[in-house]
Amino acid sequence: MPKKMGRKPRNQTQINAVRDKIINHALKLFQDEGYEAISMRRLAKEVGCAPMTIYAHFDGKINILQHLWAVVLETVFSQIHTNIKTSKNPTERLNTAAQTFAQYWLENPDHFRLVFMSAGITRPDVDSFLKNKATLSHFKFFSGLVMxxxxxxxxxxxAEVKAKTDGLISALIGIVFCANTIADYPxxxxxxxxxxxxxxxxxxKA
Amino acid sequence: MPKKMGRKPRNQTQINAVRDKIINHALKLFQDEGYEAISMRRLAKEVGCAPMTIYAHFDGKINILQHLWAVVLETVFSQIHTNIKTSKNPTERLNTAAQTFAQYWLENPDHFRLVFMSAGITRPDVDSFLKNKATLSHFKFFSGLVMxxxxxxxxxxxAEVKAKTDGLISALIGIVFCANTIADYPxxxxxxxxxxxxxxxxxxKA
DNA sequence: ATCAATAATTATACGCGTTACAATTAATGT
DNA sequence: ACATTAATTGTAACGCGTATAATTATTGAT
Structure with a gap:
């Protein structure tokens, strides 16, 4: 029985290499020039391929952006981890974590926009936020602090821990969201x- | 001294008539077919003009959407006013108002998107939310209930009233925002x- | 009536994300 | 060398919001 003719499909390593290349270029564009710079045409130019080639590797733009979400969230939480090291007790630790979280997004509205507002408008039914395990663990981290x-x-x-954690996270995101999008309100x-x-x-007390 | 030559500019009545026509068509599109239906091409077709004509009357799309915000917010707050009529005391009134507010946006994510998420993505430096006096009065209404x-x-x-009102509004918007955009989180x-x-x-106590 | 001036409207085009289909190139087996 | 298969690219197009240029409509002066 003759082997199958034709070009061999790429293996998983090769597949990941190309995807990573695209993601890294997107990340660099974002870091150097901001959210608006990540267009598929621009990204393809940076990667050195045709725009259509990107669609052979990712279903859509949002699937690339999701990887950038993870990078940004990692940045936020590593900053939180750094800052809570000097906190003396659980209440102070939670306070520091919450303030650091909010402060980060307030100081980086473009990052907030990338992470929290890109999926909402473009693809509501997209693969989601929490398919990323690390993101979920970030949320759980807050839960631990609250407890x-x-x-x-x-x-x-x-139940009390969960309600208060969810309420806190929602409130933090709401505070930042309102400050960013309704900026003329005092x-x-x-x-x-x-x-x-x-x-x-x-x-x-609950 | 000769009069100035050329075509006369339209008067304020004519100007308002055209603007209102555009706004009303936008509103009808939104109500009948939702947020995605309001494209400038579609809107121009409904109005019976070229898309670019709209730009002679409004700086951009967002300036049309702002008028729709006002309509939606009026709907929310009239619902709130209706629902609080049966409330027996100030605490219950505030509770009813807050629950009605959140419930409305949860049941009408497209409306939330229109009011709270269109400006953030397209034109961060746009004429803003609170140029509309009625919108500001809606916010102040909550302040009265909190007090x-x-x-x-x-x-x-x-100071306590303001902090708690702002905190409450931010939290309410955050709760709805998270529920709508991070819908896969439990x-x-x-x-x-x-x-x-x-x-x-x-x-x-403060 | 014609021409000039001014305002209003429209045509054309841009980059955006994305899709569809065809064509080309690359890599393999025979 | 040829055939086969996978990967990539080219071409064109769609609707999106919007910029710039061109055209049309309306007035006043002659």
């Missing part, structure tokens, strides 16, 4: 609102 | 989070 901070005053049950300072959220969530 | 609810337990100062139920936010904000 420890609550445990300083009482023994929280898992909002109370974001750090004060973050502080208020933390204070009220931690002092009230 | 009355807080006053049931203590005499709040204006969030605590939005109504429970809204309730948690209200409970904690109202029970903790």
């Amino acid at each position: 420890l901070a609550l445990a300083e005053t009482h023994t929280p049950n898992s 909002w109370t300072k974001p750090e004060d609102m973050v502080n208020l959220m933390l204070t009220t969530l931690l002092t009230s | 009355l609810a807080l006053a049931e337990t203590h005499t709040p100062n204006s 969030w605590t139920k939005p109504e429970d989070m809204v309730n948690l936010m209200l409970t904690t904000l109202l029970t903790s």
